[in-house]
Every structure is written in structure tokens, then in C-alpha cells.
Amino acid sequence: MAADHTRTAIITAAERLYAERGFADVTMRDIVAAADVNLAAVNYHFGSKDELIAELFVTRSLATNRERLRELKAAEEAGDGRADIHAIFAALVGPTLRGCLGPEKQRSDAARFMIRASIESVPPIRKIKNREVDHLKRFAAAMRRSLPDQDPADIFWALHFALAMAHQTIRDSERLTRMSDGLCDLNDVQAITDRVVAVAVMALTGRAARAPAKEPAKTKARA
């Protein structure tokens, strides 16, 4: 119904403002001003500020995970159950990278909101975030199917590094641009994705190049 107009306006405005300026700097008065609704509307429709944030996060989290898994599934089907490892990483970092970088026009507030959420870690979100681990485990499982002989720990490390690289590239693209005097092209999202994926794959499979540990290092007793 059109009765949801106020609700929708709040969600849209809040997501955009949070994406742009972070949770700390955006007040409820900012949100209702941007949404052109009354101050009390947020509490009426969502209960509290925290519940608004939680709802935004849950909605977007599900959507992001859905898209990632859709790409993952397509990759696995293309490989008869064993996806190409590049495709797995691409499914992991591609959606977020595309939503946060690239031409201004096609960036999504949704993706940038999720990055904010992963950075600022505000209380209402922190409690929900635990499920993300389960989501990532599905990618780890796909990677293990793709490379059955790989050391499981290396799989988790590579997954962790892939997210780290994608994440930081989004967060700190400005520093990279300034550091490289514009040499690193932040507009070619496909090239960035390819680069992150390539490094992640090397992190996983290119162990030959890794410097050997000086000593066996204390192996965590497991018996």
C-alpha cells in the first residue's frame, strides 16, 4: 500500500546517509529531514534507532548473501560440482566490489551501507553478524570441493585475505589513489576484481613461493 511510503522513505534515506557518512555522524533528525517525514516516525515505524539499523542490516545482509550464493551456485554448476577456484573468489568479492567502486552512477547505497556496517560495528549489528561466519563457511566448503587436496587452513586464510583485500580497497581507495598518484585505476572494477581474485588464488595455490618457516613453530597440541 501507499501507506508504507513513510517507512520506505525512512529506509531509503537512512541507508544512503549511513552509507555516506557512517553511523556515528548521522542522527535521527538527519534521517527524517532527508526523508521529509516527522521525527517521531522512526520510533513509530521501527521502534527505535537500533531496530531501524538492525532491519536495514538484516535486509541487506540477506540480499548480499543471496547474490553471492547465486554466483557461487552458477560456478559450481558450470564445473559439475567443482567450481573453478577463480570463480569462487569472484563470487565472494565481486558483488560488493561492483556495488562500492566503479562509476559513481552505478554504485549502490546498499553495498556501501554493508561496508559501513562491517567497519563501524555498532551494537545492534554486532549481535546479528555472527551468521556471517556460517555464510563464509559455505564458500570454504566450495573451495574444498574445488581443491580437495589443499590444506584446509590455507583455504580459510585465502578466504580471509580475499575479503581483506576487497574490503580495504573499498574502504581506503582514496589512500591508494593518493599514494600511487593516480596510477592505480580505481574505476575499472573488473580489473580490480580480477586482481584480488588472482592474488587470492595465488595465496591458496602458490605455496611454493612462500618463505619456509625458520623453525617448525610451536604446533598446537591437538591430542
Add this chain to the structure above:
Amino acid sequence: MAADHTRTAIITAAERLYAERGFADVTMRDIVAAADVNLAAVNYHFGSKDELIAELFVTRSLATNRERLRELKAAEEAGDGRADIHAIFAALVGPTLRGCLGPEKQRSDAARFMIRASIESVPPIRKIKNREVDHLKRFAAAMRRSLPDQDPADIFWALHFALAMAHQTIRDSERLTRMSDGLCDLNDVQAITDRVVAVAVMALTGRAARAPAKEPAKTKARA
């Protein structure tokens, strides 16, 4: 003089609290309670909360950079001006990793404070942070000396990725532990450093494994 006792107590307490809980959650009342001094002492000795944060950041930033550059210099001297690329990356990420991970007992509030500062990006810090770019450029220069034939853009990307991996490992070590069900050992700091360095080096030198771009991609017109 002993007259600095209050000042010192505030700095110590603030650094610890900020490192543990972040800027957003720590109030001046928390700080003065932990330091066991009067509320007005912060404003008397530092002027304002922001100036306290700025002083903490500047002090620690200089110290961190100094240690990094000390290791870098040692590496360059060991190689007669051309440091081994592994050593350069180790100088970049080693100090911070050692200060933030590893046995509880030897973690430093200083290193963890710097990580907080790089995460939360509170106004008083944001203004100072620009100098970090100059600091990183010195590492990029060392890398170029180490590998003169390397594509400059790749050098910046590898530097960026190295920081990303180290940074995220510190920030989100808990997620990695949970995701891997404890398989990834976060206590062996040396092994972690070696791993990050190895991947960073592969990101820089192992380009053969990278998937070729589908098309030339729009080259940013520079003329």
C-alpha cells in the same frame, strides 16, 4: 617532574581504553575514572578531547613509522641499497602485527590504539592522517629499488594488499578463528607475518598466474 603524573596517567588510561573499546564508546568520564584523576584534568592538560586524541595519535604514529623505517633501513643496508622484497614487506607489517596479535601479555596498547585509529577515523585523526601517504611512499620507493623492472602500479597494489591483509587479520581475528573452527593459529605471529609477506610478494611478482583481462579496459585518457 612529578607534576606530569596526571598527564601521563591520562595518556596511559586513554590509550588503553581507546585500544580496547574504540573511540565511540569511551567517554572522558571513563578516561578520568580509569586514570583516577578529576574530570576537568583532561581539558586543563590537553585543551579538549580531540586534542588529546590527536596527541596520542601523533605520538604513536611517529613511533610506529620510526620502527618500520628502522627495519626498512636495516634491510636495505643488508642488501647494499636493494633490500630483499620479503624484508621490505616484513618491515611494513611486522611491527603492527607483533604489537596487536600474539600472547596477550606482550600486546601493546600502542599498536592496538593505532589500529583503532585506522578503523574509526574520528575527525581529529583524519586531518593528520594525510602524512601516512608520504610514509608509505618511502616503502614504495624501496620496493622499486628492490625490483626496478616491476610495474609501478603493481608495487602500489601489492603494498596496499599487504596492509589490507595485516590490518584485517588484526581487526577480525575472531571471525577467522570462528570460521576455521580454530584451525588458523592466531598466536604464532611470526607465521602470520610470513604468510602475509609471502602473499604480498606473490601479488607483486607472480603475475603469470593472473587471469588476463577480457578486454583492454578503458584506458584513462591522460593527454
Add this chain to the structure above:
DNA sequence: TTGCATTTCAAACGCGTGTATGAAACTATC
């Protein structure tokens, strides 16, 4: 001790925040 500058202290101020209130406006059903 006296006198003056420095430092500490309890208390309060002003401001911005999220939230609550109760009346007014709107919507839909009979």
C-alpha cells in the same frame, strides 16, 4: 610565613541526542 603561580576539585552549564506524549489529521468501514 608570605605571596603568587600552578594544579586539582566538585559542581554546574549548554547542547544534542534518542525517545515519549497527546492532540490533530487522515483512512476506511459501516
Add this chain to the structure above:
DNA sequence: GATAGTTTCATACACGCGTTTGAAATGCAA
């Protein structure tokens, strides 16, 4: 068109924040 339920609105409340204040305490030279 009267009525009950829903939604909007202006306004106010309570609270926590960083900061200020002015007096008391302390340090220190003469």
C-alpha cells in the same frame, strides 16, 4: 457522515556528553 483505527505532527522530556567555572589545594621562591 459518524466512528474507530491508523498515522502524522509539534513539542517536550530525560539523559549523557564535552566543557567551563571559581574556589580550594598545592608547590615554590623570597
